[in-house]
Amino acid sequence: MRWWxxxxxPFQLLAQETxxxxxxxVPQNYQVSYxxxxxxxxxxxxxxxxxxxxxxxxxxxxxxxxTYIMSVYTTRFGCEGDTSxxxxxxxxxxxxxIFVPNSFTPNEDNxxxxxxxxxxxxxxxxxxxxxxxxxxxxxETTNNEPWDGKNCQIGIYTYSIxxxxxxxTGQINLIR
Numbered sequence: 001m002r003w004w005x006x007x008x009x010p011f012q013l014l015a016q017e018t019x020x021x022x023x024x025x026v027p028q029n030y031q032v033s034y035x036x037x038x039x040x041x042x043x044x045x046x047x048x049x050x051x052x053x054x055x056x057x058x059x060x061x062x063x064x065x066x067t068y069i070m071s072v073y074t075t076r077f078g079c080e081g082d083t084s085x086x087x088x089x090x091x092x093x094x095x096x097x098i099f100v101p102n103s104f105t106p107n108e109d110n111x112x113x114x115x116x117x118x119x120x121x122x123x124x125x126x127x128x129x130x131x132x133x134x135x136x137x138x139x140e141t142t143n144n145e146p147w148d149g150k151n152c153q154i155g156i157y158t159y160s161i162x163x164x165x166x167x168x169t170g171q172i173n174l175i176r
Contacts, residue, residue: 021063022093031056038074045069097121103173106149114146127162149174
């Protein structure tokens with residue numbers, strides 16, 4: 001899902017915006033007041049200007065955390081005029097981005113053979129334990145090492161996954 005945001009700013013761009021890198025950052029639109037006699041020059045420290053229409057631009061900011069500066073200055077009849085700055089801060093996502101599948105099929109067809117946590121923060125796993133329906137531990141790892149389900153019967157298993165600050169529990173269906 002992409003959203004387009006139009007920010008109409010006065011020529012004094014002395015502001016700050018903050019975004020998180022939890023998903024795709026949408027391109028942002030910036031605009032300063034228009035004067036037909038001025039030429040507009042935009043500069044950004046990172047990212048990419050994907051559209052430039054003189055007094056307005058569209059910027060695709062990077063998804064890496066950091067502080068990025070955007071500036072615009074004008075010339076009028078060959079003389080330098082106004083200059084403005086705008087700060088964009090990209091912060092780290094405040095929650096983990098993981099996906100825990102609800103089933104896997106270790107049937108040697110080379111598709112969906114193992115159970116592991118998917119997503120950008122899968123490497124944040126500190127402990128993953130799998131239990132059978134009688135509460136017996138059948139698998140344990142201190143990272144996101146995949147469980148292959150070998151020597152286990154088909155059926156429903158329970159997982160317990162811990163990260164540095166969260167705990168997830170749920171069920172996984174082993175299908176052959």
